[in-house]
Amino acid sequence: MTSDIPDPSRATPEGASDWWRHAVIYQVYPRSFADATGDGVGDLRGITARLPSLAELGVDAVWLSPFYVSPQNDGGYDVADYCDVDPAFGTLDDFAALENVAHDLGLKVIVDLVPNHSSSEHVWFREALASAPGSPERARYLFRDGSGPDGELPPNNWQSVFGGPAWTRVTEPDGTPGQWYLHLFDSSQPDFDWRNPRVREQFRDILRFWLDRGVDGFRVDVAHGMIKVEGLPDYTPPANGGSMGGGAVGLEPDIESGADDPTPPFWAQEGVHEIYRDWRLVLDEYDERILVAEAWVDPPAKLARWVRPDEMHQAFNFAYLATPWSGPELRAVIDTSIAAFGGVDAPSTWVLSNHDVVRHASRLALTAENPQGHGIGPDSPGQPVRELGLARARAATALMLALPGSAYLYQGEELGLPEVIDLPDASRLDPTWFRTNGERYGRDGCRVPIPWEADAPAYGFNATGTSWLPQPDDWAPYARDSQAGVDGSTLELYRAALAARKAHDLGLGSVEWLDGFGEHVVAFRNRGLTVVANTGEDAVDLPAGTVALASGPLDSRSLPADTTVWLTS
Incomplete structure (x- = not known):
């Protein structure tokens, strides 16, 4: 460990x-x-x-x-x-x-x-269905015997992410009701046994x-x-x-x-x-x-x-x-x-x-x-x-x-x-x-x-x-x-943001938080760039700096609601 x-x-x-x-x-x-x-x-x-x-x-x-x-x-x-x-x-x-x-x-x-899972049409799962319980072919997946007197109930109560039970019962090669297999997603997606x-x-x-x-x-x-x-x-x-x-x-x-x-x-x-x-x-x-x-x-x-x-x-x-x-x-x-x-x-x-x-x-x-x-x-x-x-x-x-x-x-x-x-x-x-x-x-x-x-x-x-x-x-x-x-x-906003991100090496930078803007504003500096995002309902005053990028129109030196700006000094 x-x-x-x-x-x-x-x-x-x-x-x-x-x-x-x-x-x-x-x-x-x-x-x-x-x-x-x-x-x-x-x-x-x-x-x-x-x-x-x-x-x-x-x-x-x-x-x-x-x-x-x-x-x-x-x-x-x-x-x-x-x-x-x-x-x-x-x-x-x-x-x-x-x-x-x-x-x-x-x-x-x-x-x-x-x-996590394959398709039920994968050759490994087809081999599993054609093989007997306990076989190496079935051991690739999570097959289990059912509960209840005749195994007619799922092995446990797990539910699929997509809704409904996470287990499906198979018909054995001889035509009898058989084991159940686990599928945390769709029934066509049997889970592998990663052990x-x-x-x-x-x-x-x-x-x-x-x-x-x-x-x-x-x-x-x-x-x-x-x-x-x-x-x-x-x-x-x-x-x-x-x-x-x-x-x-x-x-x-x-x-x-x-x-x-x-x-x-x-x-x-x-x-x-x-x-x-x-x-x-x-x-x-x-x-x-x-x-x-x-x-x-x-x-x-x-x-x-x-x-x-x-x-x-x-x-x-x-x-x-x-x-x-x-x-x-x-x-x-x-x-x-x-x-x-x-x-x-x-x-x-x-x-x-x-x-x-x-x-x-x-x-x-x-x-x-x-x-x-x-x-x-x-x-x-x-x-x-x-x-x-x-x-x-x-x-x-x-x-x-x-x-x-x-x-x-x-x-x-x-x-x-x-x-x-x-x-x-x-x-x-x-x-x-x-x-x-x-x-x-x-x-x-x-x-x-x-x-x-x-x-x-x-x-x-x-x-x-x-x-x-x-x-x-x-x-x-x-x-x-x-x-x-x-x-x-x-589209042009994304192009400009990606170009500026690369020019300033923002991905390799760090966050220095800036105070004084109120709780609804996210403001920080990264590699000399000042970033201010207004998540509130009211406009806020912008700090000094030249606008390098704005997600929406600005009103002079104020930042409207639902807008982010990048500033250079």
């Missing part, structure tokens, strides 16, 4: 690249980014053609959500072959071409890895398969899962708001909770750290490669255990993502994040949107409770005001990009895209929608294909006008070509 104190011998050697400590990483959701074939589903060749736009934007790396062989029951997070490209997205040659273009443009390439050495060996091979092809790192899905408590005991969430949820959806403040709320037996178990120490040894055989944890663990002091010097390099800061547009709360989470990650010699990370959450151009203007994973639909309470949401999103992004560490952007946020609320029910595909019988809208609203050209079919997503999720009729003003070169547009 390793100590929580960083081991200096494993720190980044002098002269080695530390690009991941300050990088701005852009998430591409392949189905919705760009479609070269015109079939309505984005693909690798479409991404490749649009990479120059990302380099021009000013990001440092691209993270690709899954493009592996998959039945697509959960947007590719149900993997049927970890070492091949789904034909809907292209081929391994297409991936190689994408990677070559990205590297020529100076962009790193990070790929998703989904180790099985064979599973660990196979994933080392998967890591090397992609590392040998030149990928620069892995974003690890459900990195707080994989190890479950021995015996798989029943678990009932606490009455104070705890949740069965985690991972892709269901963020709760106490996923790895305090003394009053025991950690669920399927999340954040100590054994996961042994896995990542093993993976780190594999990555250290290669130059400048990284591991990024999607670990829904709060507070940051606990999350920092995933990025100790011999484990992962980064972890998504979901505590920051979940923080409301509030001065006191933002200051608190920034302080705790920098202290926690800095305490293990890891960079803080900052993120506001991704493929699993309501886009922050809508989320920051919600006026009612909206638990993570529920999504927004036409009947959701507290509908966002679009203009207010965009103003807050721009201000929040300008604040985030001024912070030291690494930042993540989600495709389309640089266009100011809001959540798509009015999707027809018949078009929805998120398993949450189906497993909750329409009680939760799920994540489709943040996954709609993004607009490139205002007057083109499907807004330039492809040449045919076909789109796997319908695009809104009023998205032309959000299209990239509608905003390019337009002073004050959201």
Whole structure:
């Protein structure tokens, strides 16, 4: 067992690249980014053609959500072959071409890895179903006998993140009702048994398969899962708001909770750290490669255990993502994040949107409770005001990009895209929608294909006008070509912020808090730049300095509500 104190011998050697400590990483959701074939589903060749736009934007790396062989029951997070490209997205040659273009443009390439579970169509699971209970094939997954006189009840009371039971009973090869298998997500996503050495060996091979092809790192899905408590005991969430949820959806403040709320037996178990120490040894055989944890663990002091010097390099800061547009709360989470990650010699990370959450151009203007994973639909309470949401999103992004560490952007946020609320029910595909019988809208609203050209079919997503999720009729003003070169547009704000962030080396700086602005203002200095964000309702006076960046119009020397400004002396 390793100590929580960083081991200096494993720190980044002098002269080695530390690009991941300050990088701005852009998430591409392949189905919705760009479609070269015109079939309505984005693909690798479409991404490749649009990479120059990302380099021009000013990001440092691209993270690709899954493009592996998959039945697509959960947007590719149900993997049927970890070492091949789904034909809907292209081929391994297409991936190689994408990677070559990205590297020529100076962009790193990070790929998703989904180790908690596979697709039920994976050959390993098919072999498990065809084999007897207790066989080595079944031992790759979490098969258990049922409870009750005839095993007709699930082995325990665990619930799926997507709603409903976390167990499904199989029919044995002889046609009789058989064992049950665990799936913390959809029934088409059986969980691996990570106590099985064979599973660990196979994933080392998967890591090397992609590392040998030149990928620069892995974003690890459900990195707080994989190890479950021995015996798989029943678990009932606490009455104070705890949740069965985690991972892709269901963020709760106490996923790895305090003394009053025991950690669920399927999340954040100590054994996961042994896995990542093993993976780190594999990555250290290669130059400048990284591991990024999607670990829904709060507070940051606990999350920092995933990025100790011999484990992962980064972890998504979901505590920051979940923080409301509030001065006191933002200051608190920034302080705790920098202290926690800095305490293990890891960079803080900052993120506001991704493929699993309501886009922050809508989320920051919600006026009612909206638990993570529920999504927004036409009947959701507290509908966002679009203009207010965009103003807050721009201000929040300008604040985030001024912070030291690494930042993540989600495709389309640089266009100011809001959540798509009015999707027809018949078009929805998120398993949450189906497993909750329409009680939760799920994540489709943040996954709609993004607009490139205002007057083109499907807004330039492809040449045919076909789109796997319908695009809104009023998205032309959000299209990239509608905003390019337009002073004050959201796209130009992002370009300017990223350029200034790089020019001032803000990612390598530090936060020096400034007082005297009132509780609703977040004000600090970083590498000679003064950053002031007004989360309140009233304008505040600006300090002396030249405006280098403003998220919205300024009124002389005052900073309006829901606006962030960068000042140079």
